Amino acid sequence: MGRRTRKRPDDGEAGIAKWTAIAKLGSEFFRYVPKWGSITAIAYFGSRSVESLAGRLTQADIAIGVSLASDLLRQERTFCLLAAGVGLGGIVYGKLQASLRKSEVARLAETNRRYERRKDPNRSSSGMTARGERPEGDE
């Protein structure tokens, strides 16, 4: 007598739908918790630091971790490090965005060029490169 295989609850379309929903939920969780959790932590440490500066909290009231963060936040040296990070991050971000924009221009320009050339074989060109930059040697 053949062994009967029992149908599992995860089988078939229902299983796919269930796991797609779980995957979406898990993905959203790991997307939003670090994002909003970190900004909440920044706000919390900031407010505790200001409160302790105003004398509303004594060292005894503050947990060791919060105290350490407050001390770090008050230092000029911390700002130098963070400012370097912001500056470097800003430059990298700007460069990446510019590169992305130029690539997108190149992709769209190519399609446009091909379409126009079909309609107008004598189509003239500004001579700019595909990425929207002036050609080399152009002054």
Added chain:
Amino acid sequence: MNVDMEALFWTVMNLAAVATLWWLYFVGYRAYRRDKTRQALYRLRDELFDYWDAHGLDFDHRAYRTVRALLNGMIRSTNQLSITFVLLMIHGERRSSGNTAADEFAQALARSVECLPKTHRRQVLHTLKEAHRVVGEHLVRSALPTLIVDVATRIVRVGRSFFENLLYGAGRRRQWREMDAFMVRFGERDRVAT
């Protein structure tokens, strides 16, 4: 109220800097990464269209329709794609032994691709492979821990390539020969001395 104004000033400045860094990663970089992946997928879709057009192939061919539908799905779901999403989907796929959708899709794709002549088949498979590479890159670079590992690996690779070029680049061949000749003379002098 007795407040240390200097400490307060640096606290505010530091908080502003941390908030800017937060924005750079969670808003700026994530949007950039999503757009970059979408752009790469659009480019692949355009290339496939151009190939089909240039070779006068039927746009209603099942292989073209299937790959285009797959690319469209990838483009649309880029904002949801993450390592967590993929790991959970793979886990779900393994648990649901009777999952027919994935098998059916794979079989339909294989059948439709097999109908094509060899050269065109190569193009379709290339597009699929590239699409998987683009999505894989997106998964690695859209999560902070894997992004850090990826950037560190790249820095190491660039550094290694720089030093390899410095030591063994085309211009170094002559210098190595000169040093070898010197070493030989040096060795021979030692032998005579002993």
